[in-house]
Amino acid sequence: MAGSDILVIGGGIAGLSAAAELSKSARVTVLEAEEQIGFHSSGRSATMVHYALGDRLVRALTLSSRPFFEDPPEGFTDVPLGHQMPVLVYARDDEAQALNALDAEISLFAELERLDAQGVHELCPLLRDDAHHGIADRNGIRLDPHALLQGNLRQLRRQGSELRTAARVRSIERRASAWEVTTEAGETYAAPILVNAAGSWADQVARLAGVAPVGLEPKRRTIITFDAPAGTALDRLPFAKTVGDELYFAPESGRLFASPMDEEPSEPCDAQPDELEVALAAHRVEERTIVKVDRIHSRWAGLRTFTRDRRPAVGFADDAEGFFWLAGQGGFGLQTSPAMARIAASLILGKPWPVADGTPGELSPGRFLGQPA
Ligand SMILES: Cc1cc2nc3c(=O)[nH]c(=O)nc-3n(C[C@H](O)[C@H](O)[C@H](O)COP(=O)(O)OP(=O)(O)OC[C@H]3O[C@@H](n4cnc5c(N)ncnc54)[C@H](O)[C@@H]3O)c2cc1C
Numbered sequence: 001m002a003g004s005d006i007l008v009i010g011g012g013i014a015g016l017s018a019a020a021e022l023s024k025s026a027r028v029t030v031l032e033a034e035e036q037i038g039f040h041s042s043g044r045s046a047t048m049v050h051y052a053l054g055d056r057l058v059r060a061l062t063l064s065s066r067p068f069f070e071d072p073p074e075g076f077t078d079v080p081l082g083h084q085m086p087v088l089v090y091a092r093d094d095e096a097q098a099l100n101a102l103d104a105e106i107s108l109f110a111e112l113e114r115l116d117a118q119g120v121h122e123l124c125p126l127l128r129d130d131a132h133h134g135i136a137d138r139n140g141i142r143l144d145p146h147a148l149l150q151g152n153l154r155q156l157r158r159q160g161s162e163l164r165t166a167a168r169v170r171s172i173e174r175r176a177s178a179w180e181v182t183t184e185a186g187e188t189y190a191a192p193i194l195v196n197a198a199g200s201w202a203d204q205v206a207r208l209a210g211v212a213p214v215g216l217e218p219k220r221r222t223i224i225t226f227d228a229p230a231g232t233a234l235d236r237l238p239f240a241k242t243v244g245d246e247l248y249f250a251p252e253s254g255r256l257f258a259s260p261m262d263e264e265p266s267e268p269c270d271a272q273p274d275e276l277e278v279a280l281a282a283h284r285v286e287e288r289t290i291v292k293v294d295r296i297h298s299r300w301a302g303l304r305t306f307t308r309d310r311r312p313a314v315g316f317a318d319d320a321e322g323f324f325w326l327a328g329q330g331g332f333g334l335q336t337s338p339a340m341a342r343i344a345a346s347l348i349l350g351k352p353w354p355v356a357d358g359t360p361g362e363l364s365p366g367r368f369l370g371q372p373a
Contacts, residue, residue, distance in 0.1 A: 045331075
């Protein structure tokens with residue numbers, strides 16, 4: 001049986017970033033079911049750092065994470081973790097009030113420019129004429145998720161911790177003062193602390209351990225890629241989003257990508273795009289922009305997994321010693337990962353709260369105890 005100080009279940013961004021942070025002071029083993037890291041949600045995202053989603057706490061966690069992306073720790077990566085991409089949230093006249101409300105919320109976290117119709121079209125010439133209002137954050141970041149995942153992996157290995165892939169956890173038992181975890185391949189690992197960073201599967205992992213689930217809701221989101229009109233200056237386009245949750249699009253590897261911002265409830269699974277959502281994505285692109293989607297080049301789907309209040313569940317379970325939750329990162333798991341990793345490590349190691357905003361209680365998984373899962 002292999003022993004360490006901390007076992008982490010899940011080799012997505014949540015598990016790897018927490019493991020990299022924890023491995024500064026503990027021996028950590030990460031167990032990932034798939035043969036590669038980031039195979040599920042972390043490898044399928046829109047990879048933005050922006051403030052147009054989530055509530056105050058999510059925005060604060062995003063703000064706390066930015067310096068890490070802009071200036072990663074020494075030796076973390078040989079390539080930039082992302083590049084600057086402006087974020088434009090736009091509105092028709094009938095949506096202007098919603099834009100005002102969002103402006104007031106985001107302004108607490110980012111320097112925003114208010115744009116009139118001319119400004120909106122200068123920043124994004126692909127929008128239809130009815131996009132009369134906009135707010136722009138010129139400092140948005142488009143992340144490189146591969147660099148982020150690999151950087152965390154490199155850091156945890158350098159600090160003497162390890163990742164086991166093709167290690168799907170099948171059973172979990174608390175014996176004496178340690179969690180004993182057995183994989184489908186029959187290997188057994190033990191540690192006094194178990195971190196549940198299993199993304200959409202985190203409630204299932206909790207059940208395996210006899211811990212009450214927090215009631216996670218995985219929701220599928222679809223993305224398509226397609227050609228931009230000939231002559232489009234792709235490198236100058238922003239990440240452009242309707243003020244309501246209707247459509248976003250941005251440049252992607254010489255083409256455009258778009259999502260109809262679907263939130264279809266799903267079981268935890270290898271999410272596949274649904275044809276109706278693919279068609280809806282193309283329809284909304286044509287409805288809100290001047291782009292004609294003649295051919296869909298590629299499509300994919302991933303799960304965004306939410307708690308009931310859409311804030312992550314981070315902290316020790318109240319009903320099981322040494323069982324730590326790191327789940328419910330919804331649509332913001334990449335952009336909040338540095339702050340979340342520091343929070344997880346400080347709660348596990350008994351250190352002071354490491355970020356400017358938020359409290360342990362706001363993230364505590366105990367807030368769902370006693371509620372029906
Ligand atoms: C379309 C889309 C767009 C998004 N856009 C953004 C964005 O712009 N910005 C942003 O910050 N976030 C975005 N997100 C959200 C972000 O991708 C997620 O919040 C984040 O990836 C969640 O990370 P995770 O590590 O919790 O989950 P995952 O990456 O799913 O990792 C969980 C891992 O646990 C493993 N696992 C599960 N069960 C077991 C088991 N029994 N044993 C061992 N391993 C197990 C799984 O194999 C998986 O690899 C988007 C997501 C989607 C789908």
